[in-house]
Amino acid sequence: MKLIIHRGTKQIGGCVTEIEHNGYKVFIDYGEQLPGTITSDLPLIEGLTCGDISRSALFISHYHGDHIGKICDVPHDIPIYIGKTACEIYRCLEQRLTYIQDLTERNKHKKIVERINTFKTFTPLEKIKIGKITITPLMIDHSAFDAYMFIIEAEGTRLLHTGDFRGHGFRGSKLNKMLQKYASNINYIISEGTNVSRSNVAMQTERELQQDFENQFKQNKYNFVLVSSTNIDRIFSLYHAAKRAGRSFVCDNYQAEILKIVSKNHKRYTPFYDINYAQTENYAGRFFTLKKGIHSNSFLFSENFKNFLMKHGFCMLIRATEAFKPILAEYNAKIYYSMWNGYLDNQKQAYNPILHDFLSSYEIDYMHTSGHADTPTLRTVFKTVKPIGGIIPIHTEAPEKFQRLFGEIAPVITLYDGESFNCKLI
Numbered sequence: 001m002k003l004i005i006h007r008g009t010k011q012i013g014g015c016v017t018e019i020e021h022n023g024y025k026v027f028i029d030y031g032e033q034l035p036g037t038i039t040s041d042l043p044l045i046e047g048l049t050c051g052d053i054s055r056s057a058l059f060i061s062h063y064h065g066d067h068i069g070k071i072c073d074v075p076h077d078i079p080i081y082i083g084k085t086a087c088e089i090y091r092c093l094e095q096r097l098t099y100i101q102d103l104t105e106r107n108k109h110k111k112i113v114e115r116i117n118t119f120k121t122f123t124p125l126e127k128i129k130i131g132k133i134t135i136t137p138l139m140i141d142h143s144a145f146d147a148y149m150f151i152i153e154a155e156g157t158r159l160l161h162t163g164d165f166r167g168h169g170f171r172g173s174k175l176n177k178m179l180q181k182y183a184s185n186i187n188y189i190i191s192e193g194t195n196v197s198r199s200n201v202a203m204q205t206e207r208e209l210q211q212d213f214e215n216q217f218k219q220n221k222y223n224f225v226l227v228s229s230t231n232i233d234r235i236f237s238l239y240h241a242a243k244r245a246g247r248s249f250v251c252d253n254y255q256a257e258i259l260k261i262v263s264k265n266h267k268r269y270t271p272f273y274d275i276n277y278a279q280t281e282n283y284a285g286r287f288f289t290l291k292k293g294i295h296s297n298s299f300l301f302s303e304n305f306k307n308f309l310m311k312h313g314f315c316m317l318i319r320a321t322e323a324f325k326p327i328l329a330e331y332n333a334k335i336y337y338s339m340w341n342g343y344l345d346n347q348k349q350a351y352n353p354i355l356h357d358f359l360s361s362y363e364i365d366y367m368h369t370s371g372h373a374d375t376p377t378l379r380t381v382f383k384t385v386k387p388i389g390g391i392i393p394i395h396t397e398a399p400e401k402f403q404r405l406f407g408e409i410a411p412v413i414t415l416y417d418g419e420s421f422n423c424k425l426i
């Protein structure tokens, strides 16, 4: 079995991994580089973007742009696999972008939607065979919903590719039990290390963050939150925090559509994803969707609706667009910024000046926790999996730190982009 990380050995976004066995090729993720990254054009990849593609398949760990963004560069004949709910959410997101003004952008997103319509979907633990390679998806916790690690095995060699994951989300406590059960006899783990360069301390859990939001919502009547529309667990958490604080929950049509996908597919597993979208009599946690008027870019607010919000207070999800400015001006409340703060830091490559300018006229409270594993979690995972062959860093700016942090658990193998590594059975 041969492994090539075409991109991602020394950077966070745009990872592409290839695993080849007997002429068959499994690729994991094919995304855009993070905004602001000095772009290094990927050379053509045999079996993915050129040459014989008849024995190839692409697996997407989750729908973040740095893992899925380049799917339109992949020929139509290569099957693309993704989780079922992830596929529906990503389609909803991309479909919305087909309505934007800019014609080039609109056409780009139309093409993406067409490609999504050809996706093959899988469910957790469903084994998929590509030649003699077997791929088993393990569902994990990340700031994208329905995200996966993959076990890739052929003739006795077993690799675990972690995708992006964390241990401090709502499902984080199940991580080690799942690895003990399914990720035994792993030869090599290809592991993300986003936070290895950021900090060495344990992250605040999603549960603790939810409690903080609940406390804020109890103290403050009007609450605006800026959060990624596909950070599903965070949004359901905000809904429950609002409900417990006795506030209504308000979001736009598009956001409601995404939440309904998750409720439809997952509320049977846990009441966490169960929202009563019908307008109930009980005001606590009452769910409202904002609608725009015909030919209008602003939201409709009836007197009844306004009175209701005035009386009971709300948690409203906003976006950095003109449409939300009148509401923000009317209530003059602070905005909880619930995304990575690097987008607002002009020292960071991913700095987003539009977002920064939008927020500059409001009072901001930063309330967020990372979608990626902290160092203690990575250590626990490596100790649990015990990869005999070694740990191969990916999706990190500091692969060299792996040796110092985890070298006593297993050998650390740092590769170069494009380097071919023979995964020998050890």
Ligand SMILES: [Zn+2]
Pocket (backbone or CB within 6 Å): 062, 064, 142, 144, 164, 371
């Ligand atoms: Zn991600």
Ligand SMILES: [Zn+2]
Pocket (backbone or CB within 6 Å): 012, 013, 064, 066, 067, 164, 395
């Ligand atoms: Zn990522």
